[in-house]
Amino acid sequence: MRVSQFFISTLKEAPAEAELVSHRLMLRAGLIKRLGSGLYTWMPLGLRVLRKVEHIVREEMDKCGAVELLMPVVQPAELWQETGRWDKFGPLMLRIKDRYRRDFCFGPTHEEVITDIVRREIKSYRQLPLTLYQIQTKFRDEIRPRFGVMRAREFVMKDAYSFHIDVASLERTYQAMYDSYIQIFNRLGLRFRAVVADPGAIGGSSSHEFHVLADSGEDGIVFCPGSTYAANIEFAEALSPEKLRERASNPIQKIATPNKKTCEEVAEFLKVPIQKTVKTLAVMVNNEMVLLLLRGDHRLNEIKARKIPFFNNFRLASEEEILSKTGCCTGYTGPVGLELPIICDKTVVEMSDFICGANEVGYHFAGVNFGRDVKEPDHVYDIRNVVPGDLSPDGKGKLEICRGIEVGHIFQLRTEYSEVMKASYLNESGQSQPMEMGCYGIGVSRIVAAAIEQNHDEHGIIFPIVMAPFQVAIVPIGMNKSEVIRTEAEKLYTGLFAAGIEVLLDDREERPGVMFADMELIGIPHRIVIGERGLKEGNVEYQGRCDEKYQVIPLRNIINFVESIICGS
């Protein structure tokens, strides 16, 4: 491709809307253009990158036996009403009506459609297992779209669905998908980690997420450096760092803590470690107030808390509710003297002589002990987020936390959808059985942003070779003045093209600096410069996107040289 024929639109300054480095670079490099909040056009250059990612995903899916199809973006409401998700999905789903006022949605995911297809088509155990996938645009009306295509409303996703006669078959495909995902992210040249995850809204049992590691990631990843344990922070089990509860050694004592409402403030004011404080969260469950106790430096994990029996729709109590039940405002709430059910985090139940609110403005209790000053908790659960230094659940060391961008998620759905949608098959004995199902997603468009997040420098994007919009850029210096340079640049362009290399010839009438800067910004991995000074000796210059310096290469060898570098990388 010649730059003069192609469409490149780079910007010196990024539009003010972009904050994240990948978003800024994608806009500056002209990969994407914003049309509306969370809506992006993939410009020609960006589309080439997106297609590269799709290509690798497609190859690996085909390799592991999945079969491609393409389902509609627009889906009838009836299917979603069948599974109850028409109501359950809420405002995340964009709904539309057709000319007859019938309800439809823009597909946020395709479980309903695929299950409908399979229940119509698959009748016999002989036709199973079957894995179908598509690479399709999805629409989710996100609360807050941000970071460009990282969290867009409209985005490209690969979603695969597998159907089985039993769990053993499901697990085999699940494992094959897991391995395939590892292969995909390796081929894409990404630094990533597979983690145990919460099955979440899609439902089902076992689940893994794949995260590209980046400080800007929206998810917390918990991992154990000494073992293979890795989990999403939403899911990671928090073990109690405390030893078994020690005997009470202090009398309970009321202490003035004027204007010290948070545990941090109280601990600092009393000059005690924050680990000696307990925070009390008043929550409402079915109009009843319940107290949740957490160590002062810990945070409630809402997902864990919702798994407590009958807790799935708890909410934090309002200021008025707290006042009426405890007689005090927030900041000084504590379990002492209140006749309310207590649910205690695993860590807190081992604490003794702790500090908590006194249910009186400006006062806390110190030396508080279960069984003496407060009743023993009614229930004890793991309801907090893991913090760095916690013991790994596999007992092989201490946990660390990093940030990740979720680019893949695999689930074992089991029979959740097949049962309600009656996707069943006849087994060998002629009995009707619901199919076991798996579901496997990859955020294709998000991968482009994640890759840039991980691979860039002050000059711009550094695309992994497999994702780059072009593999090689030819930058001729003074092409429009020098006949020799023009001729040699054209010859080299034709030669590389014939060798099957994706080459971009910068044939614009631009100054060298402009061409260098643009090729670096858009992240072309390899660059060949043809200038008078080298050509006199029959040489050109080669420089990799990450190389400090260029190498002088004889013109007659350059095609072989580039081929070997591209094949080797």
Next chain:
RNA sequence: CAGGGUGUAGCUCAGUGGAAGAGUACUCGGUUUGGAGCCGAGAAGUCGUAGGUUCGAAUCCUACCACCCUGACCA
């Protein structure tokens, strides 16, 4: 959804009541040719939209819209 912010040229932004601006990008001419050059000329805006105040509004007021940020139960 709540709170905050911003809307002026393609992009980045100045302009607080009296003629619509700069840098950059773009077009043309010249010069230059190894890192976003230099000189000159030019084209370019419904100052987000609607209403109001005023002799006069980009500027003040009201409403709406769009976009961005933070949060969305962590006392």
